[in-house]
Amino acid sequence: MPDLLAARSQMAMSLAFHIIFAVVGIGMPVLMVVAEARWLHTGEGVYLDLAKRWATGSAILFAVGAVSGTVLSFELGLLWPGFMAFAGPLVGMPFSLEGFAFFTEAIFLGVYLHGWDRVRPRAHMAAGVLVAVSGAMSAVFVVIANAWMNTPRGFTLVDGHPTRIDPIAAMMTPAALPQTLHMVLAAYAATGFAVAGVHAFLILRGRDNVFHRRALGIALLVAAPAAILQPFSGDLSARYVAQWQPVKLAAMEGQFRSQRGAPLRVGGWPDRDARTTRHAIEIPHGLSLLAFHDPNAEVRGLDAFPEDQWPPLRPVHVAFQVMVAIGSFLALVSLAAVWLTLRRRDIASRRWMLAAIALGGPMGFLAVEAGWTVTEVGRQPWIIYGVTRTADAVTPMPGLVVPFLGFTLLYLLLSVIVVWLLARQFGQSPESSDAAPPAVSLATEMP
Amino acid sequence: MIGTPLLPLILAGLMLVALIGYVVLAGADFGGGVWDLLASGPRRDAQRALIAEAIAPVWEANHVWLVVVVVILFSSFPRVYSEIATMLHVPLSLMLAGIVLRGSAFVFRAYGGDQRASRLRWGRLFAISSVVTPVLLGVSVGAIASGELASPAAIASGGGGAPRGGSFAALFIFPWLRLFPLGVGLLALATFAMLAAVYLTLETDDAVLREDFRRRALMAGAAHAVVAALVLIIARSEAPAMWLRFWSRPASLAVLAAGVLAGAGVLGALVTRRWVWARFAAAAEAALIVFGWALAQYPEMLPGRLTIAAAAAPDATLRLILGVLAAGTVVLLPSLLYLFRVFKGERQQGARPDVAH
Ligand code: HDD
Numbered sequence: 196m197p198d199l200l201a202a203r204s205q206m207a208m209s210l211a212f213h214i215i216f217a218v219v220g221i222g223m224p225v226l227m228v229v230a231e232a233r234w235l236h237t238g239e240g241v242y243l244d245l246a247k248r249w250a251t252g253s254a255i256l257f258a259v260g261a262v263s264g265t266v267l268s269f270e271l272g273l274l275w276p277g278f279m280a281f282a283g284p285l286v287g288m289p290f291s292l293e294g295f296a297f298f299t300e301a302i303f304l305g306v307y308l309h310g311w312d313r314v315r316p317r318a319h320m321a322a323g324v325l326v327a328v329s330g331a332m333s334a335v336f337v338v339i340a341n342a343w344m345n346t347p348r349g350f351t352l353v354d355g356h357p358t359r360i361d362p363i364a365a366m367m368t369p370a371a372l373p374q375t376l377h378m379v380l381a382a383y384a385a386t387g388f389a390v391a392g393v394h395a396f397l398i399l400r401g402r403d404n405v406f407h408r409r410a411l412g413i414a415l416l417v418a419a420p421a422a423i424l425q426p427f428s429g430d431l432s433a434r435y436v437a438q439w440q441p442v443k444l445a446a447m448e449g450q451f452r453s454q455r456g457a458p459l460r461v462g463g464w465p466d467r468d469a470r471t472t473r474h475a476i477e478i479p480h481g482l483s484l485l486a487f488h489d490p491n492a493e494v495r496g497l498d499a500f501p502e503d504q505w506p507p508l509r510p511v512h513v514a515f516q517v518m519v520a521i522g523s524f525l526a527l528v529s530l531a532a533v534w535l536t537l538r539r540r541d542i543a544s545r546r547w548m549l550a551a552i553a554l555g556g557p558m559g560f561l562a563v564e565a566g567w568t569v570t571e572v573g574r575q576p577w578i579i580y581g582v583t584r585t586a587d588a589v590t591p592m593p594g595l596v597v598p599f600l601g602f603t604l605l606y607l608l609l610s611v612i613v614v615w616l617l618a619r620q621f622g623q624s625p626e627s628s629d630a631a632p633p634a635v636s637l638a639t640e641m642p
Numbered sequence: 643m644i645g646t647p648l649l650p651l652i653l654a655g656l657m658l659v660a661l662i663g664y665v666v667l668a669g670a671d672f673g674g675g676v677w678d679l680l681a682s683g684p685r686r687d688a689q690r691a692l693i694a695e696a697i698a699p700v701w702e703a704n705h706v707w708l709v710v711v712v713v714i715l716f717s718s719f720p721r722v723y724s725e726i727a728t729m730l731h732v733p734l735s736l737m738l739a740g741i742v743l744r745g746s747a748f749v750f751r752a753y754g755g756d757q758r759a760s761r762l763r764w765g766r767l768f769a770i771s772s773v774v775t776p777v778l779l780g781v782s783v784g785a786i787a788s789g790e791l792a793s794p795a796a797i798a799s800g801g802g803g804a805p806r807g808g809s810f811a812a813l814f815i816f817p818w819l820r821l822f823p824l825g826v827g828l829l830a831l832a833t834f835a836m837l838a839a840v841y842l843t844l845e846t847d848d849a850v851l852r853e854d855f856r857r858r859a860l861m862a863g864a865a866h867a868v869v870a871a872l873v874l875i876i877a878r879s880e881a882p883a884m885w886l887r888f889w890s891r892p893a894s895l896a897v898l899a900a901g902v903l904a905g906a907g908v909l910g911a912l913v914t915r916r917w918v919w920a921r922f923a924a925a926a927e928a929a930l931i932v933f934g935w936a937l938a939q940y941p942e943m944l945p946g947r948l949t950i951a952a953a954a955a956p957d958a959t960l961r962l963i964l965g966v967l968a969a970g971t972v973v974l975l976p977s978l979l980y981l982f983r984v985f986k987g988e989r990q991q992g993a994r995p996d997v998a999h
């Protein structure tokens with residue numbers, strides 16, 4: 196395996212692993228806090244059970260998130276020293292802000308997980324709120340650093356070296372707002388649907404009790420608004436990509452020719468040699484309309500760029516289709532939940548609804564991985580878009596296949612163990628036999 | 643506005659403070675793993691339980707100090723970061739694997755169910771990686787201090803194939819697989835073990851258990867003193883530039899004297915069973931070692947290759963990072979104090995009776 200490929204694979208694998216735990220670290224604290232707030236408000240013990248259950252379940256995930264994140268902060272230099280020497284002074288600002296977000300998150304997580312008997316209930320819940328806020332902040336800051344890689348700003352290139360460094364301008368880069376918004380919403384949608392999916396599945400399997408119903412309600416309350424907003428936020432992302440990374444847009448859409456009134460392609464399989472995307476359903480003028488809000492806008496196709504600047508086409512196109520398909524599905528399910536709530540119907544007594552939610556369980560995480568594939572693979576061959584090529588930033592150390600295989604093995608092992616431990620915990624859910632399980636709607640769990 | 647020559651120095655200083663934070667706090671968490679591995683006698687399980695209970699609420703927060711060190715390093719001294727990461731790829735990768743295994747094994751043991759066999763298995767993994775990781779951290783520091791790291795410029799760029807400027811081993815293995823770095827690795831291990839044992843004497847009401855850790859603290863303290871002396875001696879031939887600078891500066895001699903004093907303080911406090919004194923003396927001892935290293939290197943950051951001033955990022959960056967660190971500290975300090983007050987203060991009273999759950 197060539198060193199560059201090994202380095203890219205190791206980076207991709209480490210990030211794809213970390214993002215799962217990071218997303219849980221952003222989303223779960225919100226669920227726990229809502230449950231705890233409901234407990235303080237109603238005094239119903241089931242809510243306290245829930246908050247504690249979720250806290251225990253997440254403790255493992257938080258820890259793996261912290262250690263895998265630490266690996267990443269070294270890996271940036273271990274694999275891409277050239278990139279970091281260039282980018283460090285520019286993106287150091289969001290990274291140091293992120294460092295403090297990690298600190299507050301870890302500190303109050305300690306209080307939250309281990310302080311049930313040591314601090315007063317309100318202080319305990321406040322700790323949970325701080326964990327939730329700093330989790331979201333750490334996502335915002337690290338994604339700002341990534342946004343800079345997509346739309347680098349805040350420096351002038353002189354002989355390949357950045358001068359006149361302006362870290363504030365680097366933070367205010369055009370990709371920052373769309374990407375951070377989309378990421379934070381993604382975290383709530385993915386975590387919310389994952390939790391809702393587990394509990395919907397257990398209810399379907401006959402474990403219908405107050406515990407699972409309350410859990411389902413709270414998880415949906417967090418997931419649904421985020422999932423409904425996500426297509427709008429995705430539209431914002433697509434428009435910034437269209438403006439600032441046109442070749443990535445062309446790859447996402449499989450748009451080979453530059454044209455006015457470009458169609459939107461659903462599905463399809465890009466064929467680089469034939470310069471066409473086969474088997475796609477084309478919606479006329481759709482792409483021009485979505486990307487530029489003008490049905491006749493000109494969309495630059497791949498032909499407008501030298502071929503050595505094209506990203507890998509199939510992964511980017513397919514990943515984008517997967518994300519959008521999942522985004523549409525989750526938004527529809529969420530709209531159905533809103534509709535049932537407005538009509539005062541019980542979500543948990545409709546099997547089709549439970550089945551749809553259970554199906555949505557793993558989908559949010561799938562969409563997160565697909566979305567990051569679009570962003571990162573779609574940026575290739577650049578590590579800093581238009582400035583530095585990935586191939587020029589890789590470490591000169593040979594034999595990179597060894598650390599790649601080593602860390603892959605390590606993470607595979609951890610994944611297996613984590614899944615096994617979590618599955619055991621689900622198996623042990625309390626079977627609190629309740630005479631009258633409450634109806635589930637988004638309104639019942641509003642704090 | 644702060645002038646140019648001072649800014650890099652301030653940031654280097656703050657990085658040192660963060661590193662000391664990591665050593666004094668997270669170091670003890672590693673040391674806890676050492677005593678988990680060496681737990682013995684009739685109170686073996688009680689010892690392990692005490693260690694786990696002491697570490698659990700704080701280790702993730704303690705761990706962030708390392709992240710802060712790395713972040714200051716790559717934003718403010720990017721060349722140093724990229725050179726260290728290139729030339730020490732092997733020990734740093736191994737250290738990361740150790741960090742991952744230790745953290746994961748610790749939570750797997752805590753949340754992996756109650757079967758004794760599986761708890762023992764995770765505990766063993768946690769303990770072994772707690773021993774290996776500090777050694778690798780110390781080895782990396784020792785390799786930097788010895789000034790033996792080659793310049794990445796000596797390697798053909800682009801990766802792949804045999805690098806110019808020497809074999810793989812000559813460039814990426816031998817600079818750290820030497821007596822001095824290994825000595826520093828052992829020093830890190832002994833210091834962390836001492837810190838943990840000393841801190842643990844304050845974590846229990848059980849006098850017998852406390853005596854267990856008092857004995858361990860004395861042993862680790864002795865080991866620490868021996869290794870520290872040995873490292874100082876081998877530095878003469880193995881890290882000569884640093885050695886010369888160290889002995890020629892009154893400041894480093896003062897640090898050495900203070901270090902000896904702190905060591906004696908640990909010993910005295912343990913002998914007379916003044917636990918709180920022992921805790922502060924041990925922390926001071928560890929901090930002084932790190933400080934002494936920095937002083938011996940000053941003004942170089944990568945000995946023989948880059949000074950603090952030469953490695954620094956542009957002022958615009960340094961100023962902002964300084965601002966972030968200042969603002970962050972305002973949030974961080976009260977939070978940290980709160981954390982330690984909740985879990986490390988008023989411990990004798992146990993759970994507060996006035997709290998529902
Ligand atoms: C729950 C997860 C999720 C869902 C349902 C969606 N996305 Fe997404 N998407 C992400 C999770 C995500 C992500 C993983 O979080 C990414 C990667 C980088 C980023 O900022 O967000 C992303 C990136 C991303 C990008 C690339 C941005 C870039 O390259 O910088 C675009 C254009 C979209 N998304 C568009 C959409 C559209 C039109 C959706 C419509 C339904 C959609 N996303 C649903």
Ligand code: HEM
Binds near residue numbers: 221333
């Ligand atoms: C190159 C990319 C990244 C680096 C260097 C990085 C670094 C880190 C580090 C060092 C930690 C550990 C903090 C601790 O010790 O508590 C961490 C955790 C975390 N990261 Fe990342 N990260 C990266 C990507 C991301 C992304 C894309 C997200 C956002 C969505 C994210 C969100 C988080 C969150 C929320 C945590 C806390 C995890 C938890 O406690 O479960 N990170 N990351």
Ligand code: HEM
Binds near residue numbers: 211214278340
């Ligand atoms: C956590 C969510 C993320 C995921 C799943 C992800 C995924 C990926 C993937 C798949 C690649 C390989 C692309 C290729 O070479 O074809 C990659 C590369 C990379 N990513 Fe990300 N990424 C994430 C976030 C980030 C963030 C927040 C940063 C930086 C701040 C970052 C920095 C990099 C770097 C430096 C590379 C290597 C250079 C390159 O291939 O362009 N990533 N990532």
